[in-house]
Every structure is written in structure tokens, then in C-alpha cells.
Amino acid sequence: MADTIAPNPNALDPNASSARLAAGPRGKKPRPVLAPRNIMLYGALIFAAIYYLLPLYVMVVTSLKGMPEIRLGNIFSPPVEITFEPWVKAWSTACTGLNCDGLSRGFWNSVRITIPSTVVSIAIASVNGYALANWRFKGADLFFTILIVGAFIPYQVMIYPIVIVLRELGLYGSLTGLIIVHTIFGMPILTLLFRNYFTSLPEELFKAARVDGAGFWMIYFKIMLPMALPIFVVAMILQITGIWNDFLFGVVFTRPEYYPMTVQLNNIVNSVQGVKEYNVNMAATILTGAVPLFVYFVSGRLFVRGIAAGAVKG
């Protein structure tokens, strides 16, 4: 016992440690940079990155070239003479059917469709999820099951009945009609998302709020909502990208003057008159994809955090 308590006589001697250590491995284990493990790992990552980035590269490069340069056929070569003409044309003067005002009309249509659809669907789904998770009302399980089953019915089956319903309501062909359709179709997955998140929050929090006298809406707005921000971000990303990228509902439920950007893009790219303007098509495609891309870049990290928060807790 005594020798461990007594001050170490070698404590002040810098060379003392070498006397205590035996020869052989010591400290951090060295890892060569070019180990097979690293080569495999980074090789696979670089390959995957190229695989996904190459089409994007071709698109950007092509959209910056003039038509004579494109006809040379070197799709991978960078533009000799950079021109933004195709971008301007795609945005403001490309012809889609009768109109020749480019994608700008579709862009604003998409904005007018996406924002209300996202806001309304998330508002309703979050209350649904909260009610299903915390207020175990009679028939809650049945209601939830029906909602989830609804998510598995193919869209195609429901299109014609919905056309009839909208027609009878006098909403067929209008933006309002399309917004209602998007809200309804977003409901199952969003409700599931919110229900699972609220279920993962400690139940005692809800009980404490009830003892404190808070009612349904008070608990929702004061307790649950401030805690649910990550899942709101996830829902927002899902809805914005989903609705922005939607083609089927946009083409079925609206009139040409309300076509969303995706439908207009298709009409530009697939127009049969005249020459195929590849540079304009590429620019139009990038413009259409820019919004979801921007949303991912801005909120990607929040998205991952939100998904993880919903999955791990509880």
C-alpha cells in the first residue's frame, strides 16, 4: 500500500517514463492512408458521387452553350462561349402550347399550389397526430387504421372519383381543387409522422398539462407545438418537394392556365414544332428542380435531425 501513496521519485524526471515503458507498440495505432479499407471506402464514395453528379454536370454545361456548339456533339466538353440566353428563354419566352411566356407562369402557379397545400395539410395533420397520440378517443384506432390503409391505395384508382367530386363541388380545374387534393393525399403519411412524434414525447408532460388545467388547444399550442419544431421541418420538406414535383395531379385537376411548373416543363421539352433546343430544355429542367434542391440544401441537416428525433426517442 505504502509505495502507491508515497510521492513518485521519478515524477519530475522527463526521461523516467521511457524507463517504465517496455519496447513495442505504444500510443495511438498508426493507420496508413492507402490502406485497402480506405481505398474501398473512398473509391465507392467517389464513384457514387460521380454517378449522380455527371448528369447534373451535363445539364449545366449544355444549358450554357449555344445551339451551334451543342450540334458538335461533345456533351462533356465545357462551353467555349458561355451564354445565358437559354436560361432567359426558358424562364420568359419558351412556348408551351398557346402561351409563349416561358416557365415563369408555371413557377408562380406552383408557388400558389405548394404554399397553401403545405400549410393546410401540415396544420390539419399535426392536430390529427396530436389527437391520435394523446387523446385516446373512442374509435381512434379504427380511424388511424383507415387513414393508413388509405395511404396504400394506388392514386390511379382514386383519380376519376375525385374528378367527379370536384366537378360536383364546382372546383374542378381550379387551384383550390388541386390544393384540396394535395391536402387529402398528404394526410396519411403526415398524420403518421406527427402521431409517432407526439407518441415519443413523454406522456407525463401531457398529464402534467392536464393537471394544470390546460385543454385540447391550449396543450397543443403551448406545450406540443413548441416541442415539435423538428418534425414540422420534416413535414414541410416532404410536402414542399412532393407537391412541387407532382405531375399527375397537376395535369389531371387543373386547366392549362393553372398548370404547375412540372407540367409546363414537360410541354416545353416535348413540344414537337421546330428544332429541339437542348440548351433551353436543360435550363428549364434545372429551373424546375431548383426549388426542391434549394429546400434540401437549406434544411438537409434539420431534416436528418428531425427524422432521427422521431425515430430514436421513446
Added chain:
Amino acid sequence: MTSNSVSVRDLSLSFGAVTVLDNLNIDVADGEFLVLLGSSGCGKSTLLNCIAGLLDVTEGQIFIKEKNVTWEEPKDRGIGMVFQSYALYPQMTVAGNLSFGLKVAKLPQAEIDKRVARAAEILQIQPLLKRKPSELSGGQRQRVAIGRALVRDVDVFLFDEPLSNLDAKLRSELRVEIKRLHQSLKNTMIYVTHDQIEALTLADRIAVMKGGVIQQLADPMTIYNTPENLFVAGFIGSPSMNFFRGEIVERDGRKVVSVNGVDLSVDSYKARGPIETGSQVVLGVRPEHVQVDEASTGTDVHDAVVDIEEPMGADNLLWLKLAGQTMSVRIAGARRYAPGTPVRLSFDMGLASIFDATTENRL
């Protein structure tokens, strides 16, 4: 009716086919500290949630302050509740947490400030009022949670395992604090726990529960010394009571419990009724009711050998083999015995418990 603070009458609760509470009755006197004690799944938390109004009962009635509150909302029952996970609102400050219920009740701001200040003073959390729950330690959080019940100015406090999430040292500190709080406020408190030390130290009365049924309802010393049945005897006490299966036989005109040839006299045992010769029994002896003494002689003294020694500082626990069975004996910490040491055990049969082997009830 007498001045009962909380009365539960013929309470039943079932979820579908599963009956959690069955025809339960309990009366809690004004200012009493009642502990509901049991292992998990025994229905103690369910009972507390029923009293709080967080669960709808299937059958029966609940009275708080002589008022039938069976159908009342939690906020109208005059209760405050403290939860195991603290359940503090994470986005509000401590002051916000304390005042939330009062704001919901639309109390004037001056009154809210007064009550928050008083609760903060009692619990000594004034310096924490502006902090968020995430900036508090576990003990501080639970103090705030108690404060949230305190500001409601209610007659009955409900505690749902409030100390289970804390480490051992904090747990014993807050335990004392809760006891002090009860002594100064003199409110009725109902406290759910699975920790027998908390139950024994805090309670005026303990209700030991199993399978939704109250096994014994009595003051801590009665529960400890004269457990009503085998379950209560085994549940209370750490290390737990030693049990010996045996038979009542007569030796030289005296009734004894015979355990594998080891005889222990029942003369000094305070039986409820006559103990029939030939009946199968379970003898229960607490570890501290056996003396270890090499010199003692007499009828209830037997030889044993020390198997394992567990020194715990203040006392020392010996594991011995007697009548082919392992038993534990608690002795003073200063007395040490090496494994293999032969010792003599003298049983204090006046403090023992004898249960019927089939009904498991105390004889």
C-alpha cells in the same frame, strides 16, 4: 362521513378484458401521508392516475374533500401532481413552469407572482427561476416539479415515483425534503413508489399492493414487524426476511416449528389464533432478529457455518447454511467472521412471523 381527505370506494378499472383494479377501497385521512407500495404492474400508479382524474374509472367512486369528483376534470379536483420524469415544459423557464397552471386558471398577475415567490422560497429555487429546465440538474428539476404542485394551493398532493430517476445520494436528500415539506404544510399526500425505504421513511400509512389488490394497509412499523401475508413479508425489508418451510410438531409438551430437524419454539410467538399441531407453515425471521453468539445456549439455539460475509460499513451481513437452507443474519459492522467459521445462532421467536403454507396468511 368522517373527515377523509381522499376516499376511494369500490373502484374498478379495466382496459378491455384486463382488470387492473378490482373493487378497491381506501380512505386517506386529512393531512395523512399515504404511500402506495408495490412492484411494477401492481396497479399503484393506475390508482394514483384514477385519483388524479387522468384515467376514467370503470366502476366505483372517488371523493376528495367529501366531494364526489369521479367525473371531474383533473384541474377541478383540488390536486397537484409530481411525476417521475419531472414533466417540466421544456420551452418555458422555471417561473413559466410554475405559473402555467395559474395563468390557465386566469388568476390575477399579482396573485401568480405571490404564489410563485412563496413556492420558490419554500423549495429554495429562487436563483433558478429564469432558467430553462434543460439547464437544471435532476434534483433541481424535481424541486421545480414539486413547486408546480405547490403553487396550485391544493389540499392533496399526488407523487408518482418522484425520486426514481435520481441517483442514490440525491434521492435520500429529496426524501428528507419531501418529509419536511409534509411536516410544514400538513397537506394530504399520496405517494407511489416501489422503493420500500422511501415507503418506510415517509409514510404515516403504507398500502402494499399486488395485482391491483391492497395486501396490507397499516403504519410502517406494523407492516415491517407483523406482515399480514407472505407477499408483504417478502416485499418489505432489505435484505429480505428468511423463510423456512416447516411443520408444527410437539416436543416434550411444547409446540415447535420443525424445519428439517431444526426445532424452533413457538411459545413466545404472539399468534392470532391457536396453531394446530401438524399444520404446514412458513416461518419468517428477519436477518436482525437472529443473534450470533458462540456462548449462548438454550432451546432456540442452533449451530451453523458462515458461508459468505458481506461487510456494509455500519453492519455486516452473514450468509449461513442452516437446516440445508441459506439464510442471512445482520450483525454489527465491527464483528467480522471469516467464511467457514462455525457460529451459534439464537432465534428471537417473539419477533418472528409464521404463515400458513397454503393460504400464505399470518397465523
